[in-house]
Amino acid sequence: MRRLTIGLMMAAVLAGGALAQDKKKKKRDIEVDFTNGIGWGGCYRPLEWTPLTVGITMPFEEPMDCIISISASQDEINKLHIRRREVLMPDRPRLVPLVTKFNWPLDTCDVSVESTRGYYWFRRYDLGDSPAGQLITEVEPKDILIGVSGRQGFGLMQLPNAAASRYENKSGRVYVKFKFARRLPADWTGYASLDLFVLYNPDWLKLTGPQCRAIVQWVHNGGRMLVVLGGNPLPPEHPIARLLPFKLGPVREVQLSRPLMRRWGASSPKVDKLACWSLDNARGVRGWRTSTEGTAAVLSAFGPAGFGKVGVFAADASAIGGRQDRNTAPFWIARIAPLLGSRRIRADLNPDEDEDSYGFNVGRPTLAANTVLEHLLDTEKLRPIHIGWVVLVLVSLAVLIGPVDYLVLKKLGRLPMTWLTASVCIGLFSVGAYYGVEYLRGGKLEAKVVTVIDGIEGSPAAWTTRYTGIFAPHSDEYRISGLDRSQWWAGLTPTQGERLSRFRRDLGSRNIYCIQHTDGGNVPTSVPINIWTMQCLLSESPAPAVPLRATVTRDNGRWTVHVENLADAPIEKGYVLVGSGRCVSFGPVAAKATAEFTGPEREWRSWTAYVERHSSPRNLTGKEYRQAVFLARGCDRRTEGILEYVAHADGAAVVCAEYTAAPVGFDIAGRTCDFVHTQLVRLVVPKQGS
Secondary structure, eight states: OOHHHHHHHHHHHHHHHHHHHHHHHHHHOOOEEEEETBBBTTEEEESSSSEEEEEBBOOOOOOOEEEEEEEEESSSSEEEEEEEEEEEEEEEEEEEEEEEESSOOOOEEEEEETTTOOOOOEEEEETTSSSSHHTTOOOOTTEEEEEEEEETTTTTTGGTTTTEEETTEEEOOOEEEEEOOGGGGGGGGHHHHHHEEEEEEEGGGGSOHHHHHHHHHHHTTTTTEEOOOOOOOTTTTTTTGGGGOOOOOEEEEEEEHHHHHHHHTBSOOOOOOOEEEEOGGGTTTOOOEEEEETTSSSSEEEEETTTTEEEEEESSHHHHHHHSSSGGHHHHHHGGGSTTTTTEEESSSSSOOOOOEEEEEHHHHHHHHHHHHHHHHGGGGOOOOOOOHHHHHHHHHHHIIIIIIIHHHHHHTOOGGGHHHHHHHHHHHHHHHHHIIIIIOOOOOEEEEEEEEETTTTTTOEEEEEEEEEEEEEEEEEEEEEEOTTTEEEEEEOOOSSSEEOOOOOEEEEEEEEOTTTTOEEEEEEEEEEEEEEEEEEEEOOOOOEEEEEEEEEEEEEEEEEEEEEESEEEEEEEEEETTTEEEEEBOTTOEEEOOOOOEOEEEEOHHHHHSSSSSGOOOOOHHHHHGGGGGGTTTHHHHHHHHHTTTTTEEEEEEEEEEEESSEETTTTTTTEEEEEEEEEEEEEEEEO
């Protein structure tokens, strides 16, 4: 009996312990980790697309089909809400790759997890004050941000300690950040904040299809990439290999001279020979340049790829051995400088450490976008009501509740009722004023749109950037329909001057709700807009096609432009860039028609020069949006690539056309909307003739 009692007591204790342990397990919370997940190694560009990897651990015992939501301020007004569907495994960390935009300085970030079975979890994180937020660095437009994947050899990661940048007459820093191949973004927007992406002899077969597609799309949209070859052969059918307009030749041994290795900064090299892939096929490719650096083989080549640029180095220089550190900066600067375009990188053993933590310069693309926004906001419905209407209402109310009310009530012998009649008059006038303003300024739902479509003849690189302003006659949630899943939408807000202050006050909070697809795209599901205000949006996506074809021919100093309009809308006017500072104008072209124009060339002021001739881009007006839009955020990198085609590529011309009454490509679901659309198209074509 005693043994039975002891056994029952032990069983009760064990059962109680198991119950306590089970209750403790059930009380476990979802774990969310932002550490090293924001931007590239903690570097992010405010107001631009930024990769975000969120680590989530679920304490449950079964897999959960969940909707993960991330909400953060993307600028001074807009808050971007992103939803993504994921299946979370029990007690196993799930790295959820997202892309979003963050304001400056970093603010709070809301994370919620909602399962299909009714479970809901929410927490707000203060990224600015948290340990993770303290490790995050804001990269200004004057700085250079370089992303690296594959290897980190030959002192590449030491480049920030030996180099500085120069952009828009301002000196900045150089940041080099590494990501393992498995952590590379699978959306092109994940690379949008980079000035250069270096693929340093990676295992090419470990790059997934979505990752390769994202890199190619980013390069086609104006991105710059350096490929360093090595022991891992690049398959000819690989998407990255197809960016090159030539085939790699076999590996061969190349003799290096001592002066060359000293110029590269190799300290105490162990060998003076390199196994290099043959780049001889790059010679003679239009727009591509090669360099032998004094050897018997082509060691490097670079040239255009879509609207971007790609450079190739034939070998892994770290194979020569010895100690490599910041002394190798000249080697990397020689590979990087030709790819950066208007940005400059220089050797500087003591880069400027002066940093202002109380302000942030927004840069020219953001200021140029302000001009486009001024055009969108320039609508009669947003202008103040004429002062005459206000005076008329106030005088009428004063007369009614003054002498008229007094005389009428006195005649009726009801003067004590003036408190009631005055209140009724004020109420009626308030209701009348509301509906009167709605009649004068409300009207229909209106959307003003500026679309830029860029393409290159014979290339899959075609892109669309759309700036949209939606005016709401009533406070409601508006849904944009007819969108492609590959489009990336976000809010767009004018900035307060050229420099953001840490102590500024946000103007308000507007919400944009989007679903982010796993196959690329950030599509709005709901856009709440307050009455008599306009919500501005920016969308970017690959274009299925360019709505025109053209040929440009020169004969005896005169130019002939043959334009074929493939769209259902007419071309109002256009011009062709035939060289730096020179263009040829052409007239209207009907829808689905062709036309030919002949004439001499005339002087043309570059879009960049047009903006720079003002004391500041903020002095541009909304009427000049047709020039400023090409330098605005979303188009600026493609514009730089287009100007490089005109200036450097043999035989390149750019046909620029403006369409009227072109379809916008989307609609407002369940609403009647008036669209005001300006569509600008640029097509890079070869020049023919003498």
